[in-house]
Amino acid sequence: MAFQLLAFIYQCVTQELAARPASTGVPMHHFSEVRVGSVRETCPHKNAAHCAELAYAEVAHSGSLALYATNSRTGLVIEVGDGVAQTVPLYDSYMIFNAVKRRDFGGRDLTAYLGELLRTEVGYKPDNSKGDVDWRALTAVKESMCRVRQRDTTNHEDTNPAASGTYQLPDGKVLHREQDCLAQCAEALFQPARLLKRDEEEGIQKMATDSILACSRDILKDLAGNIVLSGGSMLFPGMCRRVEQELQALLPSTIKAAVSRVASPAYAAFTGGSIVASMPDLQKTFMTKAEYEEYGAAFIHTRSVSLTKPQL
């Protein structure tokens, strides 16, 4: 079913959007793991080949694409979108596959958590008969009013520049931008086990630290020195500073963490993908249609930029 959908998307890109894969590379990304029921499984290699069968293209990883969006080739990407959080270390464009961490939580869990906070803290009463009105309102509050608390409370919290002073919820209650629950929502990214009730799930700071420390000692400083935030759920004001503080507290004191955010976190994979598609030296990682026809779909594994460097 997923491959039928992929075929449909590919058809839309080539026919509806009139993209011409014959004259430009088409980067595709795939997840390193899939969830089957409650079990996580490594995404089978044959899936990448199957994608290639559909598109004769190159298979990359959204984390690596986000790093390209910053014009760098070495660093750690922390990417949190709507349903997935992942930390992806890359050295000289190579993804260090065995150090990638991926967990199934993201923006939609934060929206649900915000709903709980508003119910308990301001007595918000969602009206379930109104379809997704309630969900859309919670998402709008999250995206426009919420911020990230700082570890160092002597620092002023950043406020959300998009926030006006107040927001009226569908039940008529009015929220004020200073309200504490608006700074509490994003805490769930740092404490998913306690706040999202996800047993054994680590926060993004622990995932990132584990990803860095799982790599060779020679490159730890390079990775920690270029940590890039990507994905819509990294847009909360104050996120860079908070992640930097968290990582600095967890990493050995000799390693300095430097955190930045890509220009448009929600579109970083697209931006990076377009950069990859136009980089002359990375075009050699593409599989052409002629190569596909001569060597078959498995040839994609010799070309993917998502290869692990064995010595790392």
Ligand SMILES: Nc1ncnc2c1ncn2[C@@H]1O[C@H](COP(=O)(O)OP(=O)(O)OP(=O)(O)O)[C@@H](O)[C@H]1O
């Ligand atoms: N300004 C913002 N502040 C906080 N969260 C935001 C903001 N803008 C968007 N988001 C959240 O980011 C999430 C979408 O991010 P993104 O587009 O990166 O995800 P995705 O690629 O669709 O998801 P995934 O890869 O996890 O399946 C949504 O939950 C959205 O509410």
